Amino acid sequence: MALRTTPEVSGMGHSMKRKEDPRFIRGKGTYVDDVVLPGMLYLDIVRSPHAHARIVKIDSTKALAVPGVLAVITGQDLAKYNLHWMPTLMSDTQMVLPVEKVMYQAQEVAAVLATSRYAAADGAAVVEVEYDPLPVVIDPRKALEPGAPVLRTDKKDKKDNHIWHWEWGDRAATDRAFTEAAVTIKEDIYLPRIHVASIETCGCVASFDKINGQLTVWMTTQAPHAIRTVFALVAGHVGLAEDRIRIISPDIGGGFGGKVPVYPGYVIAVAASVLTGKPVKWIEDRMENLQADSFARDYHITAELAASKDGTLTALRIKTLADHGYTDAAANPSKFPAGLFHVCTGSYDLKAAHVEVDGAYTNKPPGGIAYRCSFRVTEAVHTIERMVDLMAHQLKVDPAEFRMKNFVKPEQFPYKSALGWEYDSGNYGGALQKAMDMIDYAGLRREQIEKRAQGQLMGIGISSFTEIVGAGPSKHFDILGLKMFDSCEIRVHPTGKAIARFGTKSQGQGHETTYAQILAEELGIPAKDIKVEEGDTDTAPYGLGTYASRSTPVAGAAAAIAARKVLTKARKIAAHLLEVAEEDLDWEPGKFSVKGSPDKSKTIQDCAFAAYTNHPQGMEAGLEAVSYYDPPNLTYPFGSYICVVDLDSGTGEVKIRRFVAIDDCGNIINPMIVQGQVHGGLTMGLAPALFEEISYDENGNVQGGSFIDYLLPTAVETPKWETGHTITPSPHHPIGAKGIGESATVGAPAAIANAVVDALWHLGVRHIDIPITPAKVWKLLRAHGVTE
Amino acid sequence: MRIQLSVNGEKHEADVEPRLLLVHLLRENLRLTGTHIGCDTTHCGACTVLLEGRAVKSCTVFAVQANGKQLMTVEGLEQNGNLHPLQAGFMAEHGLQCGYCTPGMLMTSYAFLQKNPKPSEDDIRWAISGNLCRCTGYVNIVKAVQHAAAALAQGGK
Numbered sequence: 001m002a003l004r005t006t007p008e009v010s011g012m013g014h015s016m017k018r019k020e021d022p023r024f025i026r027g028k029g030t031y032v033d034d035v036v037l038p039g040m041l042y043l044d045i046v047r048s049p050h051a052h053a054r055i056v057k058i059d060s061t062k063a064l065a066v067p068g069v070l071a072v073i074t075g076q077d078l079a080k081y082n083l084h085w086m087p088t089l090m091s092d093t094q095m096v097l098p099v100e101k102v103m104y105q106a107q108e109v110a111a112v113l114a115t116s117r118y119a120a121a122d123g124a125a126v127v128e129v130e131y132d133p134l135p136v137v138i139d140p141r142k143a144l145e146p147g148a149p150v151l152r153t154d155k156k157d158k159k160d161n162h163i164w165h166w167e168w169g170d171r172a173a174t175d176r177a178f179t180e181a182a183v184t185i186k187e188d189i190y191l192p193r194i195h196v197a198s199i200e201t202c203g204c205v206a207s208f209d210k211i212n213g214q215l216t217v218w219m220t221t222q223a224p225h226a227i228r229t230v231f232a233l234v235a236g237h238v239g240l241a242e243d244r245i246r247i248i249s250p251d252i253g254g255g256f257g258g259k260v261p262v263y264p265g266y267v268i269a270v271a272a273s274v275l276t277g278k279p280v281k282w283i284e285d286r287m288e289n290l291q292a293d294s295f296a297r298d299y300h301i302t303a304e305l306a307a308s309k310d311g312t313l314t315a316l317r318i319k320t321l322a323d324h325g326y327t328d329a330a331a332n333p334s335k336f337p338a339g340l341f342h343v344c345t346g347s348y349d350l351k352a353a354h355v356e357v358d359g360a361y362t363n364k365p366p367g368g369i370a371y372r373c374s375f376r377v378t379e380a381v382h383t384i385e386r387m388v389d390l391m392a393h394q395l396k397v398d399p400a401e402f403r404m405k406n407f408v409k410p411e412q413f414p415y416k417s418a419l420g421w422e423y424d425s426g427n428y429g430g431a432l433q434k435a436m437d438m439i440d441y442a443g444l445r446r447e448q449i450e451k452r453a454q455g456q457l458m459g460i461g462i463s464s465f466t467e468i469v470g471a472g473p474s475k476h477f478d479i480l481g482l483k484m485f486d487s488c489e490i491r492v493h494p495t496g497k498a499i500a501r502f503g504t505k506s507q508g509q510g511h512e513t514t515y516a517q518i519l520a521e522e523l524g525i526p527a528k529d530i531k532v533e534e535g536d537t538d539t540a541p542y543g544l545g546t547y548a549s550r551s552t553p554v555a556g557a558a559a560a561i562a563a564r565k566v567l568t569k570a571r572k573i574a575a576h577l578l579e580v581a582e583e584d585l586d587w588e589p590g591k592f593s594v595k596g597s598p599d600k601s602k603t604i605q606d607c608a609f610a611a612y613t614n615h616p617q618g619m620e621a622g623l624e625a626v627s628y629y630d631p632p633n634l635t636y637p638f639g640s641y642i643c644v645v646d647l648d649s650g651t652g653e654v655k656i657r658r659f660v661a662i663d664d665c666g667n668i669i670n671p672m673i674v675q676g677q678v679h680g681g682l683t684m685g686l687a688p689a690l691f692e693e694i695s696y697d698e699n700g701n702v703q704g705g706s707f708i709d710y711l712l713p714t715a716v717e718t719p720k721w722e723t724g725h726t727i728t729p730s731p732h733h734p735i736g737a738k739g740i741g742e743s744a745t746v747g748a749p750a751a752i753a754n755a756v757v758d759a760l761w762h763l764g765v766r767h768i769d770i771p772i773t774p775a776k777v778w779k780l781l782r783a784h785g786v787t788e
Numbered sequence: 789m790r791i792q793l794s795v796n797g798e799k800h801e802a803d804v805e806p807r808l809l810l811v812h813l814l815r816e817n818l819r820l821t822g823t824h825i826g827c828d829t830t831h832c833g834a835c836t837v838l839l840e841g842r843a844v845k846s847c848t849v850f851a852v853q854a855n856g857k858q859l860m861t862v863e864g865l866e867q868n869g870n871l872h873p874l875q876a877g878f879m880a881e882h883g884l885q886c887g888y889c890t891p892g893m894l895m896t897s898y899a900f901l902q903k904n905p906k907p908s909e910d911d912i913r914w915a916i917s918g919n920l921c922r923c924t925g926y927v928n929i930v931k932a933v934q935h936a937a938a939a940l941a942q943g944g945k
Contacts, residue, residue, distance in 0.1 A: 017879055024887030025875040027822015027862035031888065034821040117812070118805070199826040199834055199922050200888045253824070253888030254922045286827035508886025508923045676882045679925030707831035707920075715913040715926040 001667050001727060004521065005589050010528070011521030012735065015672035019512040019528070029251040035205045035218045037279040041070065043269050044120035045288065046110040046127045048102040051138070051363040051700020052151070053131035055098060058110055062126040068119030070276075072127055073111040073268060075099035081238050083271055086262065088329040089479065090337070092163070093154070094366055096264045101134065103151065103326035104365045105700050106291035108264045113272050113280065136700040137161065140300065140323040140360035151326060151361045163328050163359030166337040169419050174354035177315035181306035185390055190769045191297040191379050193323075193364070193694040194687075195290050195704075196371050197712060198507070200253020202293060203283035204266050206273040213239065215274065216246045219266060222259045222505055223545025224249040226479050228537045230262060231270070233480065238274070249535035255507030256684070257369035260331040260547050261294045291705040294331065294367025295694060298323040299379045305387040311395050313406045315352040316345055316418075318383065322359045322368075330368030331547070332375045333471055333479045339375030342419040343468045346384035347428045347638060348406045353418040363700045372684050372745040374469050374548040381465045385750035386767065389462070393761055398445070399754070400436060403464050404429055414731070421468060423636045424738075425728045427664070432464050432640035435662040438724055439642050452762060457647035457786075459759025463751035464640040469739045470553025472634050479544060485630040486550065487541035488558035490519060490566055492623040494612040496605030497529040500562075503543010504555040505535045509677065509741055511551060514669045515559050518735060522563030523570075524590020524604050541626055549637070549739035552669065553730075558629035560734040565625035570607040573623075576616040577602050635730045635738035639663040641751040647759050649786050652778030654690060654756055656719040661748070664726045666738035675723055677740045682721050685748025687713050689770050760784070791855040795820065796864030804851045810844075811835045813851035814861060822862040822891045826920070833919030836892035837861045843899035845918075862891035865898070873939035874898060874932070883932030885923035892919050897933045907937060 005011030060072035075097035112123035204219035232242035269282040392402035474483040516527035574592035593601035611623035694704040729736030826832035838860040900915040
């Protein structure tokens with residue numbers, strides 16, 4: 001994309017240094033635990049050691065005797081205000097604090113309010129809870145067997161642990177395609193429970209002003225406005241109307257979807273502040289974060305893929321069991337129970353597809369968040385990319401050649417997928433070819449043959465993913481009925497500087513920089529002169545927040561539209577100042593000039609000053625605009641990744657030698673930030689591919705509940721990512737952008753898994769579930785006769 | 789228990805419980821909130837500060853263990869309005885995103901470059917392997933440390 005602005009203006013395409021960095025490199029960010037208010041109290045939470053148990057008694061005597069402890073809050077206390085349960089986004093219900101039984105290990109049981117952090121922890125340690133253990137259901141398949149203990153005894157008519165059944169696509173056509181297919185393959189694929197583990201955990205400071213009836217909550221939320229509305233809907237009956245609630249999302253230390261849900265700790269802190277009239281701080285520790293906050297994935301997938309004799313893919317059939325824990329609290333704003341899972345036909349021109357998903361209750365924490373992707377998109381991409389690779393190997397066709405043959409072709413866009421999505425634009429073959437050239441794919445295949453002859457295990461894996469982001473069009477999405485638009489309000493000051501406010505909330509993505517660059521591109525006002533604000537519901541226009549890579553596709557579009565509204569008025573002012581008709585003006589970023597007389601011109605700053613000092617008669621003063629943008633379609637970023645692995649046959653370790661990532665996110669706002677997003681996304685793709693899993697033993701004890709055994713990649717395990725891009729603009733987005741935050745997390749795991757299976761295919765290995773740990777590989781090697 | 793310590797060249801006195809963690813002394817008593825807390829098992833390194841010039845995870849040091857000692861936190865990196873080359877490097881190379889791990893990364897890298905002023909990429913990766921970052925994928929953090937090493941070699945402070 002050609003640059004339209006100078007580095008001084010830094011519109012789109014400039015690698016402008018980030019505006020947020022000066023405070024962060026000095027340790028001067030303001031994260032929620034940095035907020036301290038006079039008289040602030042601290043909340044600590046007592047959690048259950050049992051995965052399923054009746055609460056017989058909660059004895060607070062010893063806790064109340066601890067110096068500094070003021071109160072112990074239980075479910076019975078909240079029940080007086082009908083706040084012991086809360087609704088979930090999925091029309092289910094979730095306990096804030098239990099009155100009858102606990103449903104998972106580490107569930108909140110009671111909360112201790114004290115004058116200091118240490119006193120609250122001391123109090124929590126001595127709250128005595130007597131439990132009567134109940135049978136535990138951990139495996140979702142067993143949960144659905146007849147005779148399984150029914151977990152949701154709070155639901156009167158519930159006779160089993162089945163939550164919902166959802167299916168999509170043409171079943172008859174798909175079954176017919178499978179009957180007619182020359183080749184079919186079938187594989188069980190499990191995507192385990194994982195956790196986003198942002199380095200900052202979750203927390204809040206709730207401050208209720210009893211005199212004005214005003215509640216202010218600083219909280220780790222990716223969606224402050226939606227939270228305000230949810231609080232008003234849930235707590236309206238105790239007097240918290242929406243005009244009395246202010247949510248402030250300060251600097252956020254990583255979100256990745258984990259800071260979308262409303263956790264019980266927030267609600268208890270708010271209740272405690274309302275009751276005491278004092279500010280209350282709740283900050284969870286890492287173990288609470290990993291053991292109780294929303295999980296991602298936990299999809300048990302059975303996939304089948306059909307092809308004709310010549311290797312043309314024809315149909316996909318998927319059955320999935322979704323383990324939701326004890327309630328369906330998925331952070332899923334789509335109208336589909338399994339989110340966007342039906343983007344599972346991926347980058348391939350399939351004629352028929354059918355998807356079935358069943359949700360099950362188990363004795364595990366609730367959640368269902370995206371882990372840095374649109375909801376259930378990584379599950380979809382991993383499945384199709386594993387299956388396509390499996391089919392290629394099965395047919396003895398090179399996986400790259402096989403993909404090229406079956407891709408949706410550039411001329412087919414806009415492309416309607418077999419499951420009904422309208423892909424906006426793409427050039428899948430272009431991205432794969434670029435990745436192959438960059439890594440010397442042909443050379444690697446030759447090397448692999450040589451290595452294999454020497455008994456060495458080398459594998460090459462490809463993932464050619466299609467993402468679906470930018471939630472989203474109101475026909476597919478809403479949150480409690482709220483359409484999923486997002487917003488930008490821009491005010492240009494008399495001196496030509498500006499402030500712009502958004503309904504989204506950055507958690508590290510660099511919105512203060514990229515939004516300013518979009519506005520600079522549109523208005524020609526230097527990005528450094530545009531202050532960007534987000535996260536305060538008292539000042540920002542209403543928006544639905546940042547997740548699902550929706551900031552650029554939705555709020556970024558709102559920024560462009562708002563700027564164009566400003567420009568429409570500025571043009572009238574310029575015409576007035578230059579004494580010509582509007583049609584006689586040319587615009588280049590930052591300046592109107594008279595057609596044919598380029599020396600007669602007015603800058604955007606001239607127009608801004610005139611908007612307050614010398615505007616045309618009949619025109620209101622000021623230069624500002626607001627846009628609420630409801631996207632007409634989602635955007636479909638894509639890319640092709642190639643991973644080369646060497647396996648240590650002695651230890652089973654997977655060593656990533658090279659990883660090339662070609663991404664296409666449409667037009668690029670800030671190349672430096674886009675590359676940074678890809679680096680981070682790749683690392684959060686590597687993490688579940690090789691290291692991360694939260695599992696449970698048969699009694700419901702969590703494994704992977706601290707950083708001791710939940711392994712985030714360090715700089716040593718993380719490869720030196722090699723990145724590049726192609727540019728295929730989105731035709732429906734005002735600036736042709738698509739969003740980049742999540743592509744790499746979605747696409748990377750399949751490239752790694754495909755590489756490992758590729759290294760072991762000749763031994764007879766067909767599939768490995770992630771995370772591909774040394775122990776798993778070691779066992780496979782021994783099972784297939786490799787001895788060292 | 790009364791303790792005395794110097795933080796970023798400034799003397800402080802405090803009356804603390806023996807069990808008070810150093811990170812809480814810094815953040816809550818002294819209001820130096822640049823030092824962050826990201827775990828409870830000494831894995832994430834967000835709380836890294838310098839104790840007598842050595843990088844330590846301040847969540848695993850008691851405040852009383854710092855009695856009579858010299859400490860340096862992220863707030864002490866900038867001198868007389870001049871950014872430390874590491875701070876400049878992190879900005880120039882886009883070595884940070886959410887900023888939460890950044891102070892710990894800076895302090896670990898500071899101590900590391902004192903010992904190893906001409907590190908290889910591999911040296912840097914091992915040096916920061918006790919600090920977790922969830923945003924950057926480390927590539928640009930490594931570049932930022934290289935940027936600083938080069939600047940320091942040319943006489944930057």
